[in-house]
Amino acid sequence: MxxxxxxxxxxxxxxxxxxxxxxxxxxxxxxxxxxxxxxxxxxxxxxxxxxxxxxxxxxxxxxxxxxxxxxxxxxxxxxxxxAPRETPSSTGFRPPLAVAESAPEPAPASAAPVPPAPTRVASPTAMPRNRLNSALSFDTLVEGSANRMARAAALHVASAPGQLYNPLFIYGGVGLGKTHLMHAVGNRLLADHPDARVLYIHAEQFVSDVVKAYQRKTFDEFKERYHSLDLLLIDDVQFFANKDRTQEEFFNAFEALLAKKSHIVMTSDTYPKGLTDIHERLVSRFDSGLTVAIEPPELEMRVAILINKAQAEGSTMPEEVAFFVAKNVRSNVRELEGALRKILAYSRFNQREISIQLAREALRDLLSIQNRQISVESIQKTVADYYKIKVADMYSKKRPASIARPRQIAMYLAKELTQKSLPEIGELFGGRDHTTVLHAVRKIAGERQQLTELNQQLHLLEQTLKG
CATH class of the missing domain: 3.30.300.180 (DnaA, N-terminal domain)
Structure with a gap:
């Protein structure tokens, strides 16, 4: 050879x-x-x-x-x-206020594993209120292919704070479990290190804190609070857009936390380079650790979520009912939970066992809205507009990639968002055979798992179609 x-x-x-x-x-x-x-x-x-x-x-x-x-x-x-392991420069949390004058490079991803518990003793007044929801843990998070990578990365962060994937940037659409994962990291870290300084906060609250610090001239207290954390969990950083002073203060906090080997976990509705009106130097910091996506949950994952959450509410949801609901509520976990609450309330109020018929009655309004709003024709028009082709190209026999690709995406969305059968979808795409539709659905579904850009496009199209 x-x-x-x-x-x-x-x-x-x-x-x-x-x-x-x-x-x-x-x-x-x-x-x-x-x-x-x-x-x-x-x-x-x-x-x-x-x-x-x-x-x-x-x-x-x-x-x-x-x-x-x-x-x-x-x-x-x-x-x-x-790769060969390197000797880490730090083996645990540093004292909270010992911030270095200049930020050293973050520890390599291959650095040492779990750091020992912090030895300092924090007084109750020194500990910020962490705002964590103790019910949101790794144990209560349903795992599936849609969130497996993000969950694995979050577990690594919780077990080795300041060492692996710093910062961890999790992105995806609304209601997919980003916030749940952040709370799970904070709760796991506190379980292992009860005196660690942890804070979960929404980006809008950080903006509010910056404004208050300006108004009250209390920036020393502001910096002491944020720069002394061991773990900062900050939700929806896209809200920093166009807020220059907030971005400046977050950049300073970011640098101070990395300098003392503290960990930062952030969420957003898009990946770092997709953020708009955020300073480039801040975007580069967001992108310097590990960026992972959470996808909309697949059918099997939606079924598992419904069954598990029903059990947590003290009820039993038959599998066939869970499949019925999961096939009709596709967008995110939050909507699934809303549908489940309606079904459980309807069952208790009417003193009837949970069945497909009961679920159909309980979700009548939701199903009616879906059936009224999403049609194959509206999918074809929306996809054609997005990819800048003619709607007529959806039915034509033309096969250049610039037309065939959007056509396959429209077929995939038709299968996902409507109750039409494969032959019915094929008929609406110029009389194509159902095997052609099946090939398109499988191809786009497979690529969606691999290609972040395609998944983002599909998510945007789904949100547009659902209004």
Whole structure:
């Protein structure tokens, strides 16, 4: 077998950068390092830590091997290994007010595991009110493919604060569980380190605190509170848009916390580079750790959420009822919970057992709105407008990618958002066979799990169609 050319990996990187969305490439592929002394026909890539190694192996190894083979001309044996561990500069929380004069670089992702419990004793008055909801834990979070990566990253943060994925940036649409994950991190850390300084806060409250500090001239107290935390959990950072002074103060807090090896977890409705009217230097800080998405829950996950939450309410939801509700409430966990509350209340008020018929009655208004608002025709028009093609192209036999791709997306959305069968959808797309629709649905569903940009587009289209 011929030797691997020294430039093989750099050429592979260039190819993968063209294939993958920028966010995926920068997070998972770009940080990989190739060994220079591999045997003939082999390429070894070093990965920073076990979590990233498992994820790259599962999600990208086959694609990397395919690109290597295309460039090399024959198969290349790909090895993924852990990068050598580095000795961390810090092994635990630093005293809360010992902020360094200049912020050192964050600890490498391969730094030491769980830090020992802090040795300081905090007085009750020194501890900020953490605002955590103790009911929101990892145990009460239903896991599925939609949130598995984000949950795994959050668990790592909770077990090794200040060491792994700092900052952790979680993004996704409303009601998908971002806030639940943040509370779970804070609750787990406090369970392990009861005297840790933890604060959960919404971005709007941070803005309010900045305004009050200005009005009352209490910036020393403001900085003492935020700069002395061990873990800051801040929700919906997109609310910082156009608030220059708030962004300045958050940047200062960010730098101070990283300098003392404290951890920052943030959420947003979009990925860092998608944020608008946020200073570039702040966006670059958001993007400097690990960015993970939470997707809308898939059918099986929605079913599990309904059954688990019904049990938590002291009721039993039959599986067939959970499937009926999950197929009709698709957008997010919050809407699922609302539907469940309606069903439970309707069941108790009427003293009837939960059944599909009862669920249909309890959700009559919701089902009526869905059926009235979302049609295949409205999906075709919305998708055509979004991708700047003619609605007539949805029914035509034209097959260029600029038309075929939006058509497949519209077919996928028609299957997801309406009760139409595959043959019925095919008929509405110019008399196409149901196997054509099935191929489109499977293709887009598979790519949605892999391509962040496509998932964002689909989420936007779904929200537009649902009003």
């Amino acid at each position: 011929p030797e691997v050319h020294p430039n093989l990996w750099s050429n592979c990187l260039e190819s993968l950068a063209r294939e993958l969305p920028e966010q995926q490439f920068n997070t998972w592929i770009k940080p990989l390092t190739a060994h220079a002394d591999d045997p003939a026909g082999q390429l070894t890539l070093a990965v920073a830590n076990r979590f990233k190694l498992d994820w790259v192996r599962a999600q990208y190894a086959n694609r990397i091997a395919r690109v290597l083979e295309q460039i090399h001309g024959e198969p290349v044996h790909l090895e993924l290994v852990l």
